[in-house]
Amino acid sequence: MKVSLSAHWTHLLVPVLTLLAAGCSTTRTDVTNNNETATVYGGESVVIMSRSYHTGNQTEKDFTDCISKSLDRRGSALNIMPANQFVDTMYPWFEPRTAPHNISILPRMMSNPLIAERMRETGVRYVVWLEGNTEQPNGGGSVSCAAGPAGAGCFGFAWWESISDYDAVVWDLEDGKEAGNIATEVSGTSYMPAIVIPIPMIARTQATACKDLSLQIGNFIGGRTDAG
């Protein structure tokens, strides 16, 4: 009887907590397309890179991985080359210290026949540079927890604001031009009331930004299986 009661409560709690856990957030996305024919064809690849940590704050690795996986799931027409593999293949020219900061440097790099030949071999047509991160600029309240022989519990209320602000700059390596720029900003506030049990209501701004940005990148670059 005890077991079935626990199971019953679990079945009730899971959907309630899931609903509560999905905090509210607002999203703003801007897309600038400099090249109407930005399309990746069969045999061509896309690589998702984060800006070098040598130049300041680096985009979180889990965010870069999230974008890569989301785009990879889009279908076989969009080949995503892992960033580590690309960096190793182009060693030492796409390292944190040597990776080009802007597209105007690319022609000079490509004038090196070793780099140009290897780039052709990789089949990478587009490099998507990710910039930005998730911050928690504001927060307040407090939750206190205590434990004793009779049991444990928490009491209080805490909240915090999260802002996920990311830019994706798409380079077309074949044309040597910046194909476009996609910016997304997701902000939200998370709450955690606690009456014995803390119940977090998390605004998943980074996950929302990943979903939105990967969708926009996928739409932007597309993916065709024909030879073009």
Add this chain to the structure above:
Amino acid sequence: MSRLVIGRVDNLLKSLLVFAAAIAVSACGTTVKVPTQALPDPLIEAIPLKVAVRYSNALETYKHQETLPAGEKYVIDIGSATESALSATFSEMFANPEFLASDAPVPANIDMLVDTGIEALQFALPSQTVTKDYAVWIKFRVKVYDGNGSLQADFPLSAYGKATRESIVTGRKSALTSASSLALRDAAVLLLTKFSEKAKLASLFGPQFAPAALPANAPGSPASEKAAKKAEPGTPSPTQGEQFL
């Protein structure tokens, strides 16, 4: 019933004591052994010079030891990983370089002798940078001698690596190790891309030894410096390490 409760409290106290002891032990010192790493084949053409390489300052056994003001001791055992990375890099930079013991005489039939070693190492912890990042800077001293044994160039190379702590409990060692490995890889990149210019090979051996084309944001360029200055306060940066060193 009361015995059961007391027994549970005892177990809880024991667990807390073990946990506190584990934290205390881990807080006393951190030792990391940086593993040797396989660097990719670089996209460069080997410099056609007959070169000997010599490592100074007992490089293979180099360990950085530092006790922080709070009494926490850190040991970074990076010597063998450094020698491995440098040897692999020099083997790609030159055709059949000759590796000498630190006290070996300079061979007579070489074009150039490269003598290098670690001059200083510095690291930063998340508590110092107010981030989740560990950063490591390694300053190398590189001396270049011609075939007659005359010093032709003497320059520093400051390499930098940064890694984010993924876990509060186990992340310290792995992040410090990763940051050290990335700094070694950065040192290899610096040698591959900046050695010809720093060692003044063009003036020593002719214009065919001019440096390979580098992006404008290469280290030391105005674009690189500007970008480094844009970093948010507290964020570890390559130039910040150079100030420490």
